Amino acid sequence: xxxxxxxxxxxxxxxxxxxxxxxxxxxxxxxxxxxxxxxxxxxxxxxxxxxxxxxxxxxxxxxxxxxxxxxxxxxxxxxxxxxxxxxxxxxxxxxxxxxxxxxxxxxxxxxxxxxxxxxxxxxxxxxxxxxxxxxxxxxxxxxxxxxxxxxxxxxxxxxxxxxxxxxxxxxxxxxxxxxxxxxxxxxxxxxxxxxxxxxxxxxxxxxxxxxxxxxxxxxxxxxxxxxxxxxxxxxxxxxxxxxxxxxxxxxxxxxxxxxxxxxxxxxxxxxxxxxxxxxxxxxxxxxxxxxxxxxxxxxxxxxxxxxxxxxxxxxxxxxxxxxxxxxxxxxxxxxxxxxxxxxxxxxxxxxxxxxxxxxxxxxxxxxxxxxxxxxxxxxxxxxxxxxxxxxxxxxxxxxxxxxxxxxxxxxxxxxxxxxxxxxxxxxxxxxxxxxxxxxxxxxxxxxxxxxxxxxxxxxxxxxxxxxxxxxxxxxxxxxxxxxxxxxxxxxxxxxxxxxxxxxxxxxxxxxxxxxxxxxxxxxxxxxxxxxxxxxxxxxxxxxxxxxxxxxxxxxxxxxxxxxxxxxxxxxxxxxxxxxxxxxxxxxxxxxxxxxxxxxxxxxxxxxxxxxxxxxxxxxxxxxxxxxxxxxxxxxxxxxxxxxxxxxxx
RNA sequence: GCCACAGUAGCUCAGGGGUAGAGCACUCGAUUCGUAAUCGAGCGGUCGUCGGUUCAAUUCCGACCUGUGGCUCCA
Numbered sequence: 001x002x003x004x005x006x007x008x009x010x011x012x013x014x015x016x017x018x019x020x021x022x023x024x025x026x027x028x029x030x031x032x033x034x035x036x037x038x039x040x041x042x043x044x045x046x047x048x049x050x051x052x053x054x055x056x057x058x059x060x061x062x063x064x065x066x067x068x069x070x071x072x073x074x075x076x077x078x079x080x081x082x083x084x085x086x087x088x089x090x091x092x093x094x095x096x097x098x099x100x101x102x103x104x105x106x107x108x109x110x111x112x113x114x115x116x117x118x119x120x121x122x123x124x125x126x127x128x129x130x131x132x133x134x135x136x137x138x139x140x141x142x143x144x145x146x147x148x149x150x151x152x153x154x155x156x157x158x159x160x161x162x163x164x165x166x167x168x169x170x171x172x173x174x175x176x177x178x179x180x181x182x183x184x185x186x187x188x189x190x191x192x193x194x195x196x197x198x199x200x201x202x203x204x205x206x207x208x209x210x211x212x213x214x215x216x217x218x219x220x221x222x223x224x225x226x227x228x229x230x231x232x233x234x235x236x237x238x239x240x241x242x243x244x245x246x247x248x249x250x251x252x253x254x255x256x257x258x259x260x261x262x263x264x265x266x267x268x269x270x271x272x273x274x275x276x277x278x279x280x281x282x283x284x285x286x287x288x289x290x291x292x293x294x295x296x297x298x299x300x301x302x303x304x305x306x307x308x309x310x311x312x313x314x315x316x317x318x319x320x321x322x323x324x325x326x327x328x329x330x331x332x333x334x335x336x337x338x339x340x341x342x343x344x345x346x347x348x349x350x351x352x353x354x355x356x357x358x359x360x361x362x363x364x365x366x367x368x369x370x371x372x373x374x375x376x377x378x379x380x381x382x383x384x385x386x387x388x389x390x391x392x393x394x395x396x397x398x399x400x401x402x403x404x405x406x407x408x409x410x411x412x413x414x415x416x417x418x419x420x421x422x423x424x425x426x427x428x429x430x431x432x433x434x435x436x437x438x439x440x441x442x443x444x445x446x447x448x449x450x451x452x453x454x455x456x457x458x459x460x461x462x463x464x465x466x467x468x469x470x471x472x473x474x475x476x477x478x479x480x481x482x483x484x485x486x487x488x489x490x491x492x493x494x495x496x497x498x499x500x501x502x503x504x505x506x507x508x509x510x511x512x513x514x515x516x517x518x519x520x521x522x523x524x525x526x527x528x529x530x531x532x533x534x535x536x537x538x539x540x541x542x543x544x545x546x547x548x549x550x551x552x553x554x555x556x557x558x559x560x561x562x563x564x565x566x567x568x569x570x571x572x573x574x575x576x577x578x579x580x581x582x583x584x585x586x587x588x589x590x591x592x593x594x595x596x597x598x599x600x601x602x603x604x605x606x607x608x609x610x611x612x613x614x615x616x617x618x619x620x621x622x623x624x625x626x627x628x629x630x631x632x633x634x635x636x637x638x639x640x641x642x643x644x645x646x647x648x649x
Numbered sequence: 650g651c652c653a654c655a656g657u658a659g660c661u662c663a664g665g666g667g668u669a670g671a672g673c674a675c676u677c678g679a680u681u682c683g684u685a686a687u688c689g690a691g692c693g694g695u696c697g698u699c700g701g702u703u704c705a706a707u708u709c710c711g712a713c714c715u716g717u718g719g720c721u722c723c724a
Contacts, residue, residue: 118653206719207652214721218652221719249717253660262697262715319722367724372650373715375722387724484724521724553681580687587685601683611683619684 009061011047021058028054031066042066043074043196044189053077053189055143056175069228079104081141081179081190082197082226083111088139088182089130090222093123099184100160100210100219107236108225112208114160118220119205127222128202138195139180143188146174154183160210161185199233200226243481248531249378255536255592257527257544258379266376266383268524273544276573277530278386278523280542282364284640285388285519288413293360293390298342300366304332309497310341319369321383335368340491340516343391344498352502357512358394358402364523365389379528386523392515393500396441402515403449403471403488410473410486410519411455417530417539418642421486423455424472426463433467433493442490443469467493477533485526489516537593537615540633541640547574547633548589552582552601559605563598563626570630572637590615595644596633614644 008020011030019030027045031038031054044053048062051073067074083102090097090113100112113119119127146154148165151174155161165185168174177186179194191197202224210216227233244250252258257274260267270278289295301323307313312320322331336342343361352359368384375381394402407423414421425447428439446469450457457471464470473486491514494500501509520526530538540546547567551560560576567574577585582599589597599611599621610629612622624632636643 121654204718205653208720209651212720214651218720220652223719260716265715369723372722374650374652374720377717381723385724389724487724518724525724550684552683555681581680581682582684583682584686585684590685597684599684603683613684621684 009058011058011061011064013064019064023059024057026054027052027056027058030058030064034066038066038068041068043068043071043191044077046073051077051189053141053143054192055141055190056188057145075226075228076104077189078191078196078228079109079226080188081194082200082224083109084141084177084179084182084184084186084190085131085134085194085197086111086127086202086222086224087113087184088134088179088194089127091182092130092134093126098158098160101164102184108203108223110221110223112210112219112221114210114217114219118207119222124202124205124222131197131200131202134180135194135197137180138193140193141190142178143190144176144178146176148174151176151185155185197226199228199230200224201233201237243532246532246535247378248380248528251531251536252379255531255544257531264384265373266371266381268379268382268384274527276544277538277542278527281520281523281526284416285364285413288409289360289362289390293362296343296346296361296363297365298336298339298346298363300335300368301333302336302342304334306341306345307334310344310494311497312337312341319371321368321370336365337367337369339363339365339367339387339389340391340494340514341498344494344500344514347393347500348498352393352512354395354502354504354510357502358392358398360390360392362388362390379524382522382524385525387521388519388523390517392517393502393512394515395502395504395510396445396513399442399445399490399513399515400449400452403446404452406488406515406517407450407453407455407471410488410517413519414473414475414485416640416642417533419475419477419529419533421473421475422482423450423457424460424463424474425450425457426460426465426470426472428469429462429464429466431466432464438492439469442492446471446488446490465489465491467491475529477529481532483525483529485521485529486519487516487521490514491516538595539636539640539642540595540644541637543593543595544573545575545592545594546572546637547596547598548585548592548594549574549576549598549600550582550585550589551576551578552599554578556600556602556605560600563600563610566626567630567633570634572630572633586613598629616644 009023011019011021013019013034019033021030027047028039031042031045042054044051044067046063046065046067047058048060051067080103083104087099087102094115096115098114100114102111103109151165152162154176155165165174175187176183177188177190202222204223206221206223207218208221210219225233225236227236252274255273256271257277258271259269261269286295304313307320316337320337321335323333323335325332346361347359364386366384366386371381371383376383392402411421427443432439450471468490470487470489472484474482475485476482494514495511500512502512504510530542549560549564551557557578560578564574564576577588579585586597593615595615597613599613601611604611604623608626609623610626612624612629
């Protein structure tokens with residue numbers, strides 16, 4: 001802050017009006033000049049695009065907007081304050097707790113504490129109750145700007161805060177926020193006082209490394225969420241419940257799709273029903289890749305020589321399952337964690353002409369990656385998985401067309417399931433191979449190809465693979481969660497390492513480029529997403545059981561058996577169920593989420609008809625002839641129709 | 650791998666220092682049924698594993714295994 005009389009700052013309000021204020025004027029004062037009612041409703045302000053709270057001095061001019069509860073940015077302010085209120089409560093009940101960081105996050109907020117004994121669920125209840133007291137006390141959030149010396153004195157008992165303080169540069173404003181008994185080193189912004197926090201819930205505790213560094217101490221993190229309105233909080237908790245209901249581990253067990261066993265941690269056992277689905281996916285991909293792709297199979301186990309050539313032995317060994325060689329007594333072999341090196345060996349096996357390019361090797365081989373035990377989770381994170389992998393060898397001049405075709409391919413595959421994807425374009429990372437000219441060419445080609453598709457994409461600078469830029473496909477499921485599935489990666493490094501070549505039309509040898517491509521990532525993860533996306537109510541073509549045939553009484557067994565055979569002969573996965581009452585069997589079929597039920601009573605038996613009940617459609621039934629329904633269901637299967645979609649129970 | 654929590658019948662879960670219970674599933678019998686659970690009977694568990702404390706452990710303690718939520722990592 002300079003001592004000379006500073007020039008006034010000009011703030012431009014949304015309606016075009018302006019305010020001339022002296023630097024250091026508090027935002028609150030400016031809002032007060034607009035209206036007292038607005039001041040009451042104000043949570044924070046936006047100055048020149050930056051959110052700051054009402055207690056913060058204005059230092060720059062520019063567009064000035066008042067942020068009220070209606071503004072989505074206000075929620076992050078509330079949640080950040082919620083984190084402070086949580087810390088206030090924790091400090092009151094556990095004065096020994098050292099404070100770490102407490103930011104707002106996507107769905108709420110958290111605060112990290114360093115404590116001698118970890119928090120228990122009972123502690124959480126006590127903190128919740130204490131937070132309500134702190135909120136009721138309506139402590140104002142008081143902002144102070146201090147210097148390093150004062151900061152070190154104030155946080156003398158909080159080593160984590162001192163560490164953060166020491167990192168702040170001389171030109172940075174050091175600010176603290178105080179609410180009642182609690183002071184925190186914090187940039188803000190905050191709501192005016194603690195009473196703004198009304199609708200919140202502490203969710204769970206978790207360990208978290210200080211600064212996210214596994215070499216540092218483990219702190220105790222408390223996760224929580226907060227909203228402006230009770231109904232928003234309710235809705236959020238309901239969404240959590242809904243996600244739990246759709247959890248693929250729950251649904252997979254209920255629908256008997258897969259299992260795990262302690263003897264094979266991180267590796268799925270697929271039941272007959274689950275295998276049927278995986279095979280349906282596999283068949284579909286094979287059909288899509290019938291032309292222009294060369295499906296190959298390569299070994300699962302390799303001598304370390306391959307991994308030394310590929311670089312995995314140095315960079316990836318931690319994640320590889322090493323196998324003891326009986327003769328050498330050394331871990332000279334490893335299960336493959338990726339397909340690419342073996343595909344390069346296949347490519348090297350013969351000489352290639354430019355006429356063969358692009359050459360696409362695709363495979364469904366099984367891969368093994370030795371994930372740390374704590375990382376495993378259902379089907380989404382496993383140690384053994386099947387990837388729909390493809391490596392494309394091509395000339396640089398072919399990159400644009402190829403990427404365009406691959407992007408279309410991947411997106412249209414997702415569309416079959418009603419899944420939409422967001423594209424992310426990731427550029428050169430800090431750690432990389434190849435010169436800038438190569439990266440310019442690669443990024444230029446990939447980006448041009450991406451733009452040619454016409455799809456919108458986000459930029460992720462510096463997030464590319466070390467060997468080349470990539471396009472990632474983030475799929476959003478029916479309840480709005482994003483999963484990274486497909487990827488298209490340009491690789492200029494592998495062709496060098498493996499000395500890949502082709503003979504050009506000039507009769508000289510050239511270096512091809514490699515594209516790594518995955519569509520569903522892994523069958524395991526993709527199945528998890530599909531299970532949760534459809535909540536187990538799969539499209540007919542994918543459903544492990546497509547039609548359940550329910551004769552009304554035993555004397556119709558013969559007719560029902562003949563009808564079942566008719567459908568099975570036509571390739572429909574039909575099953576006959578003659579047990580128990582009709583009501584009971586209908587309930588069983590609904591619970592099993594079988595898309596179609598065909599009831600055969602005396603009337604239907606006499607007229608070669610079926611009383612069709614569609615999953616989730618309730619009592620509404622259609623009487624159709626056996627042949628007409630056979631035509632309809634085989635059409636739906638052949639076209640991979642999404643219907644009968646929905647049908648929640 | 651690290652922190653916390655959990656593991657009781659096929660599933661969902663109750664219980665608790667004196668070796669266990671419900672519903673569903675399963676089996677059998679009766680019922681032959683018109684759109685989400687017919688009735689009855691029966692079977693089923695060395696309470697995750699190993700060790701310790703105790704007269705006695707499924708219960709208390711410890712280690713390990715597996716899972717869950719996170720951290721880290723990632724398809």
